[in-house]
Structure formats: C-alpha cells, structure tokens
Amino acid sequence: MSLFAITLPDGSQRHYDRPMSGAEIALDIGPGLAKSALAVRVDGTMRDLAGIIDRDVHLAIVTKRDPDALELLRHDAAHVMAEAVKELYPDAQVTIGPAIDNGFYYDFARATPFTPDDLIRIEARMQEIVSRDEVIQREEMDRDQAVRFFEGMGEKYKAELIASIPEGQPIGLYRQGAFIDLCRGPHLPSTGKLGKAFKLMKVAGAYWRGDSRNEMLQRIYGTAWFEEKDLQAYLTMLEEAEKRDHRRLGREMALFHQQDEAVGSVFWHPKGWTLWRTVEGYIRNRLEASGYVEVKTPQLVDRSLWEASGHWEKFGANMFTVQTADERTLAIKPMNCPCHVQIFRTGIKSYRDLPLRMAEFGSCHRYEPSGAMHGIMRVRAFTQDDAHIFCTEDQITSETVAFCELLKEVYRDFGFEDVRVKFSDRPPTRAGSDEIWDKAEGALLAASAAAGLETTRNPGEGAFYGPKLEFVLRDAIGRDWQCGTMQVDFVLPERLDAAYIAEDGQKHRPVMLHRAILGSFERFLGILIEHYAGRFPIWLAPLQVVVATITNEADAYAAQVLAQLRARGLRAECDLRNEKINLKVREHSLAKVPVMLVVGRREAEMSNVAVRRLGGSNQEILALGEAVDKLVAEAVVPGA
C-alpha cells in the first residue's frame, strides 16, 4: 500500500508507504548516490537532505554536479567561517553571510578589526570544523521566541533581523556543533561536505544593511569550490585578471599616467591619445552617418543656469565651483544637457527641425567621493560621447529603436557581443510630477519593447529628471560594465523653457532623449584595454607596425618600407638598433605591437618583408607591395 510516489528526473517513479527523508530516498536509489547526495530538489525547489517528504512530488537528488550546488557549498562555507570566528573571537557578533559569485562573505560586528593574521587563524579553524564533520540540523522557532533567543546570546544584529521578519511564519535556524544561525537554508548535511577547497581572500568594511548611515561591520571574503583544481583555476584566473589591469598596462604600454597633483584626472601620453583619437574618430563617423550634428559648449557656466536646470539642488554636492573676482559663482559643467538646451533655444525651432540629434564630446567634471576613484575607470574629469535628441513624443519610439541599433553595432565593432539592458525607474529624489514620470516610464518601456530589448527592472535607479535604459556589456573575462544609456526627459525642456512651433502654429515642449554609447571615454578605454589585455585589433592599436632590421645593411630598405607604410596611413615605426632580432622580437611582442615586418639582407635584395604577427610563432614572406596592401585592408576602421 503506497502512501505517496516520487517522480525522478528520468520520469521513473518510486512508491513509499511511509514518510521519507531525502537522504533515505537517495539511499533507496543507490548507496553511491546516497554518499554524494548534498540536497534535494522538490518540485524545483532546493531543500535539505534531511527534509521529510510525504506526498507526491517531482524529486531530484542534488550532487556537486548540479549547477546550483556551488551556491549551497559557498553558503555553508560562510556558516563554517562564522562558527570559526565565534570560536576564536567570542566578542564578534554575527550578522549576514551569503554566497556570492565565486565565493561567499560574512559580516561581523567587532570593535577590533580583523587582521590578515586573523584570516590565517580563521581559515585553519575552518579546516578543523570541516574535519569534525559536524551535522548541520534545521530547527524552527516562532519569531518572538527567536528574537529573545538571539538577544539572550548577545547577538543584537541577528535579533534585529528576525524582528523585521513578519510575525507568523516560523523562523528557520541551522545548528552545527555549538554554532547556531538564523538562515533560510537549505544547507549541506554536515560540515565535512564543505571539503578543503576554500580560501579566505580579504577583509573589508561594509555598512550594516548596506546603508552608509549605519555603523560599519567587518566583512571577510572567501572563495570556495568542490575541487582543489577549481580553486587553483580560480586563483590563476585572478592572476590573469591582474595582468590585464588597465593601470598596469597603461604604464607598461606608455598609454597614460596619473599623479597626485591631479587626482581623478588622466595624463594621456602619445600612444594613449592615439587610441583615444581613433575611438573618437570612429564614433564621430558613426554619429554623422546616423544624422547627428556635433556641437561644443562651455566648461564654466554661471550658477543661475544650474539653478534653473535643477542641477544646483539635486547634483550640487558633486559639482566643482569657481568664484570669480567680481563675486560670481560659476560651476564647471558636470553634464552637457543644460548647455545643449541653450543651443536649441536660440532662434525659433519648427517641428520640421525635429528630431534634432545634438552630439558633443563633452568634457565634464564631477566631484566624486575619494574612495570611488579607480584608475581611469572612475575619475573626476571625463569626456562623454554625449548627445541629446530633441523630439516629439511620437518620435520617442523610433528614436529609441534607431539608437539601440546604433549601439549594438558600435559594441560589436569593439568586440562586445553580449549586451544586457536594465530599466531604471523613478528615484526617491527627483524633479517633475508623478504624471510626467508615468508618461516618461511608459514611453521608454514601450520604445524598448519596440526595439526588441529584454530588460530587467532596476527600481528607483533612474536619473533625477527621467527614467533610463542602461546597457551593460560583458568583457572577455566575464565582467560586466555599464556603458551606454538612454534616458527620457520631460523635465529639463520644461525647466529651461525649450519649445518648438508645431503644425498647429502653437508652441510645444520637445522631449529630450539623453543618450551615450561608450559612456565616458576614460572608462571605455579602460574597459577596452582590459578586454583586449592590451592586444588591440590592428585598427585600434596605437602603433600598428614595427619594421625591424636584422643587420644595418638593411637600414636603407627599412626606411623605404616605413615610408610606404606611413604613406598608406599606417601607424608605423622602425627599429634600426644594433641589437639581435631575438631582442627586437621580444621587446615589440611585450609592447603588444600587432605586426612586425622583419627585414634582413635577403628581404632587401628581393624587396620582400617577413611578416610576424603578435602571438604567432612563424612568419610569412611577402612582396613588400602585397604586404602593405594586406595590412592597409586589415587596419580599416569599421564603418569608415
């Protein structure tokens, strides 16, 4: 007589005549499976192995091969770390400790900060706890009981967390050894299942509940894997990421530098500036082909304009200001939009002028918090590939669709295929009425649907004047970067009194679409450097070709080769030094020059070149003219 039946992923069914735990079912299926079982998936939801099943369900036994198993492991690692910390430092209070990408963290409240030596001790104690193989057991309490329980242990943060959970639902607690923690679960059956492939990485401050008004906790980060080789692979990946750090490559490749006297700004060196100009030239062509006009507006603008635009009130804390001798206050522009409205406002605009797509490589300054600075990715002086599209409400959709097409094309040209889109709606601090926000959000959502975008919602993250689409691209090593943006703005045209004459002969407000593709040049170039690890495709490389001689008998010929390359617009240099070719190959390879043309006596006599590609180990002998034609074709800027 069967009480219930489970259906396994392969469709087979098993019948039971009494309630069974997940572990018992795994054992019933096979002893091997029982040994490797970590949790169960009941009707799609992960549950503890010890959980009781007493009704018809779809059930899967979760082992480490399950894609979600790592999250379980990492969550357990966080608990084991908390147990170790409580054993070693009883004065520390526990707070929260989730699994994150590649690892986990746990936030502790403690008067004395943890030191790197503490991390070593904690990690050693974690190994002990794993060896103890403590059973991890779920318990439940009602809410008020749980609050008293944690208050009784002096864990005021836990008590506060539980107190904010609605009354009525039972509170899940997990006990392992003497350690007990509030947790939704599920967890592995015992601490031994964690294994030894984990490592504590760093300690850092983090605000309680993520709010900068709250006290700061001590956060310990770790990484955890099922296999030692996965851990080693991850650590190797981190080393590789470090090697492509744009700050390091910027120095090694002589692209730019930064120094203390100009914090948050960049000194672009000749090679870095060549890269910049290449990108700028490329994007300028794309914009021209897409019907944009380019403008240039002032750096310093009187505060009255910023007051009128709303920036003084909403953005003032981030603005650099200047006092003049005649006691006027000017601000260095943090954004280009109010200035673009000034251009729009001169003369009379007709509906026939719309949409008016006004672009500027606008140099902006923002007083960013000191801790936010990061190489050239986050700076106080930056240049946007900014544009404002003045249009009618009816044109929002078609303009958004056209913009999304342009954006995807640009990203593809830079080697980014994977692009995600976020939709950010009204923030708590904003300008404009709720009706206007309803309209703006509705218009942008409809337009993004028309452009065929799948968006994820980002509540409360819009700009103060309007909702935005944010375009996030994924680089060569899987990191996400927010670059492009498209924002609908009904507020600024109103505040700055922009108008056009419509077909009805009356004045109407245009809508402003704020948009950028690269975001800021500084940041985008930083991303490009890291994405390509400095090995740029030939069209972007600051130095495209080096002509290297084997003997000075080839010097005159090398000069001829160089002249031909330059005459065809290639960025090329000669290396005539009296050095061995091995050294020249090594140095120009390390400098990441895409192509080397090696010439010796043989090439000079035959008017050939030996083409050596960066990363390649062999060379191709070509006639000079043929080689130059080939390189010129490869170096063509996309869209040119």
Added chain:
RNA sequence: GCCGAAAUAGCUCAGUGGUAGAGCAACUGAUUCGUAAUCAGUAGGUCCGCGGUUCAAAUCCGCGUUUCGGCACCA
C-alpha cells in the same frame, strides 16, 4: 565619505633602531647577429610629507597626502 592595508631607484621588490640593496630598465663601450633577453662597464635615492621619541629612525609614535582592496556612491 567610511573600514582596513600600503607608500624604498623608471619598474618589480628586499631591507625590524647603527654606512640604503638586488633584478630588470637607463647610460657608455664592444658585438652586425635570421624571429621572445649578446657581453662588459657606469650612473641612479628628500626611503610619500610634516612633526615627535632616541646618542642614532626607511624601521617606533602622531598628523597629513596619495594609492590599493572593499562598502556607500556612480559614467
């Protein structure tokens, strides 16, 4: 801005209270060489800044600056 760490030659780093070091780079000379380091020599320092402790400070203490790792913020 907050928490923590760091700052020594152009770069990477050593130097725990007693004369400031190494490798690479630079410079000079020799070498004319066939695809990732030729050999020899020379020069190079406010040890981040300012104060303090000490007979004596790169080293210990305080303040400041900047950078790094996070948090918060954000293009």
